[in-house]
Amino acid sequence: VWLRRTTHYLFIVVVAVNSTLLTINAGDYIFYTDWMWTSFVVFSVSQSTMLAVGAVYYMLFTGVPGTATYYATIMTIYTWVAKGAWFALGYPYDFVVVPVWIPSAMLLGLTYWATRRNKHAAIIIGGTLVGLSFPLFNMVNLLLVRDPLEVAFKYPRPTLPAYMTPIEPQVGKFYNSPVALGSGAGAVLTVPMTALGAKLNTWTYRWMAA
Secondary structure, three states: OHHHHHHHHHHHHHHHHHHHHHHHHHOHHHHHOOOHHHHHHHHHHHHHHHHHHHHHHHHHHHOOOHHHHHHHHHHHHHHHHHHHHHHHOOOOHHHOOOOOOHHHHHHHHHHHHHOOOOHHHHHHHHHHHHHHHHHHHHHHHHHOOOOHHHHHHHOOOOOOOHHHOOOOOOOOOOOOOHHHHHHHHHHHHHHHHHHHHHHHHHHHHHHHHO
16 A cells, blocks of 8 residues: 555656647747747646646545645756746746646645535636636746746757747737636636546545455
């Protein structure tokens, strides 16, 4: 039993690390392209759903609301390590924007706590709150850094494919409110992904009991 529990907790860390790597590879440079607002919507949906799956999985396994925030904290720490690595290579401090996962994860945990550990409330209400809040927190975060397009022209990412290299600003091409669009899409899509995380938790219990 102890071996399976240890393996499970190691798995949690691996999931958080891989989630962070996904962010670094598919999310960060998205802010520095000429499709900035369009990409922000896609980024918001992908990151909110990814956060919800891991956070609710971990939270329901332990039964402690705070573990959702703990999961988001692991992701944040690893991303800041990556940010430091880019900075050490000579890139500016604002080159990598660390996503703001923690407040959305706190809302998920708060929902679970406020409903007296009701799994279905965590899925429906908590999942909706994650999808709604993530784009808002990240847009505030984005507004606090230097102009992403300016950074893109001065410091093109060496691994950036040619077709993603900024050519000219195209802000506002995909509606004029990326936060509203990202929140709306995220609120709808995050709920089934949260339910998936809860189902994965059920499978884990069956594996541990076998």
